[in-house]
Amino acid sequence: MAGRLQGKxxxxxxxxxxxxxxxxLAFAREGARVVVADAEAAAxxxxxxxxxxxxxEAAFVRVDVTRAEQVAAMVAQAVQRYGRLDCAHNNAGIxxxxxxxxxxxxxEAWERLMAVNLKGVxxxxxxxxxxxxxxxxGAIVNTASTAGLVGSAAFPLYAASKHGVIGLTRSAALQFAxxxxxxxxxxxxxxxxxxxxxxxxxxxxxxxxxxxxxxLGRLAEPEEVAAAVVWLCSDAASFVxxxxxAVDGGLLAQ
Ligand SMILES: NC(=O)c1ccc[n+]([C@@H]2O[C@H](COP(=O)([O-])OP(=O)(O)OC[C@H]3O[C@@H](n4cnc5c(N)ncnc54)[C@H](O)[C@@H]3O)[C@@H](O)[C@H]2O)c1
Numbered sequence: 001m002a003g004r005l006q007g008k009x010x011x012x013x014x015x016x017x018x019x020x021x022x023x024x025l026a027f028a029r030e031g032a033r034v035v036v037a038d039a040e041a042a043a044x045x046x047x048x049x050x051x052x053x054x055x056x057e058a059a060f061v062r063v064d065v066t067r068a069e070q071v072a073a074m075v076a077q078a079v080q081r082y083g084r085l086d087c088a089h090n091n092a093g094i095x096x097x098x099x100x101x102x103x104x105x106x107x108e109a110w111e112r113l114m115a116v117n118l119k120g121v122x123x124x125x126x127x128x129x130x131x132x133x134x135x136x137x138g139a140i141v142n143t144a145s146t147a148g149l150v151g152s153a154a155f156p157l158y159a160a161s162k163h164g165v166i167g168l169t170r171s172a173a174l175q176f177a178x179x180x181x182x183x184x185x186x187x188x189x190x191x192x193x194x195x196x197x198x199x200x201x202x203x204x205x206x207x208x209x210x211x212x213x214x215x216l217g218r219l220a221e222p223e224e225v226a227a228a229v230v231w232l233c234s235d236a237a238s239f240v241x242x243x244x245x246a247v248d249g250g251l252l253a254q
Contacts (some may be wrong), residue, residue, distance in 0.1 A: 003177045004030030004234040011035040011074070011081040012063055013124060014092030016043025016235040018193030019143060021050075022222035023089045023229045028056030028250050030230055032087065037063045039092070065092045065120030075127040085131045087233040090124040091143040093117045094196050095158055102142040102156040110157055117161035118168070125172050129181055137180030139233040143225075146248050154199075154206075162187075166244045173242030182241040184232045189248030191220040215250030 012028040014020035016038035027034045028051040036051070036058050038044035042058040051058040059081055063074040078085050096113045097105070121142050132138030147155055148162030169185040176183065190196060190210045196219070199206050211219055228247045231237055246252050 003029065003228065004236070005087065006031035008086035008233075009035070009078065009084050010089070010233065011037060011085060011092060013063065013074075013120070013126070014035045014090040014143075015047050015066045015089075015229075016040045018195060019188065019191060019222045019225045020089065020091040021047045022226035023055035023091065024058065025051060025054070025056075026223065026226040026230045027087065027089075027233075028058060030234070033082045034058040035061055035074070037061045037074050037081070037092075039064050042236060046072065049083060057251045065090075066115040068123055068126075070126045071120075071123040072127045075131055079131060084135055085128060086138050088124065088128045088138070088140045089143070089229050089233070090128075090140065092120055093143060093161075093195075095155065095198055098199050099154055100156075105157055113157045113161050114164075117158070118164040121165050122168055125138060125168070125183070127246055129172070129179075130229055132181045133176065133179045138182075138199065139237070140172075140183045141232045142183070142185045143243060144169070144187045144218070145172050146187050146189050146246060146251055148185070148187055149246065149252060169244065170242045177241055182232075184237075184240060184242065185244040186225060186228050186232065187244050187246045187248065187252075188225045189214055189246070189251045191222055191225055193222055214248065215253065218249065220247060220249060 012024045015024040054182045144165040145162040147159040148166045152159040171207040172192040173183040
């Protein structure tokens with residue numbers, strides 16, 4: 001059976017780890033040629049190696065999503081190598097210092113978090129969309145969070161950045177719907193990645209507490225978030241744009 005993304009070219013940022021790696025692998029399994037983008041070369045190359053082991057096609061591009069010239073070059077390299085860009089998962093993100101009252105956060109911490117999580121997504125949209133418009137369409141998914149839909153006492157600046165990602169997603173979807181570019185966000189609940197490990201390091205009680213808050217009684221696997229991203233990028237979601245899809249085990253249904 002042909003994959004749902006057969007013949008497509010897909011790009012994933014933050015593809016060296018966690019949710020981004022799972023999406024890159026899932027895109028490849030659906031038949032897409034994948035541009036694996038990450039700030040960490042060894043991690044990104046490891047994702048490419050995994051895809052090739054499975055018989056898929058992928059290439060690594062090093063990118064710091066906070067740098068406009070690097071994001072422009074990432075999109076240009078994808079098009080140079082594979083001829084087009086059909087799907088993009090703008091997923092690179094950082095957590096910042098967990099459990100810090102916002103009154104104690106530094107200006108530098110604010111600027112770094114907004115640069116990666118919010119400006120990074122905007123820069124990706126800025127350079128991906130014109131390519132998709134030239135081709136007559138495309139599909140983009142930005143990684144927000146459940147902390148983009150409700151406030152978070154544990155991660156206040158992070159929550160602000162992810163609310164921004166959802167605002168940007170909805171606005172971009174409105175601006176480019178007429179050009180055939182669908183733009184959505186995925187909002188994962190707590191997912192078992194190195195970001196979770198970072199939180200658990202700060203407070204070992206976090207994992208059991210957050211598991212208990214998710215009605216399905218467990219945390220998300222990165223592959224479960226990737227499955228939603230693949231669906232949003234596929235033709236099965238052809239009438240879905242401007243949506244923020246919670247993949248959260250029922251967390252926000254409460
Ligand atoms: N893990 C969770 O519980 C969870 C929940 C909701 C949302 N998210 C979001 O999912 C996304 C992926 O996170 P994850 O949990 O897979 O974390 P992760 O730390 O496993 O992966 C993040 C990846 O992004 C890369 N990255 C970081 N800064 C970058 C930059 N400036 N430029 C390019 N790449 C950069 C890292 O090198 C890493 O490979 C993030 O946007 C995160 O906020 C995670």
